[in-house]
Amino acid sequence: xxxxxxxxxxxxxxxxxxxxxxxxxxxxxxxxxxxxxxxxxxxxxxxxxxxxxxxxxxxxxxxxxxxxxxxxxxxxxxxxxxxxxxxxxxxxxxxxxxxxxxxxxxxxxxxxxxxxxxxx
Numbered sequence: 001x002x003x004x005x006x007x008x009x010x011x012x013x014x015x016x017x018x019x020x021x022x023x024x025x026x027x028x029x030x031x032x033x034x035x036x037x038x039x040x041x042x043x044x045x046x047x048x049x050x051x052x053x054x055x056x057x058x059x060x061x062x063x064x065x066x067x068x069x070x071x072x073x074x075x076x077x078x079x080x081x082x083x084x085x086x087x088x089x090x091x092x093x094x095x096x097x098x099x100x101x102x103x104x105x106x107x108x109x110x111x112x113x114x115x116x117x118x119x120x
Contacts, residue, residue, distance in 0.1 A: 002026045002048040009033040035060030054082045
């Protein structure tokens with residue numbers, strides 16, 4: 001069982017992904033909607049995995065949040081969940097250490113396989 005931090009500003013997607021996490025038998029530690037809350041929560045809770053949206057409420061995005069965590073020696077694996085296939089953001093995601101991504105809408109089986117094959 002993994003402890004997971006969910007960072008998602010869309011209430012419906014957040015609810016769906018939270019239900020997926022529970023159905024997979026993992027522990028959802030917290031759900032947050034801003035990059036700053038993601039940084040604070042990750043540093044405090046030290047989850048096994050962070051599910052991170054890119055576009056968040058506020059000025060900072062999810063990639064910036066992960067870059068901040070990495071600069072503070074927080075190496076928690078990150079699975080970006082994004083509806084954005086913009087090449088610039090894709091390159092930024094791929095340059096972020098210990099991370100991977102799934103394109104939204106995230107399907108249950110895709111999330112299950114990604115977690116089982118990469119984080120268990």
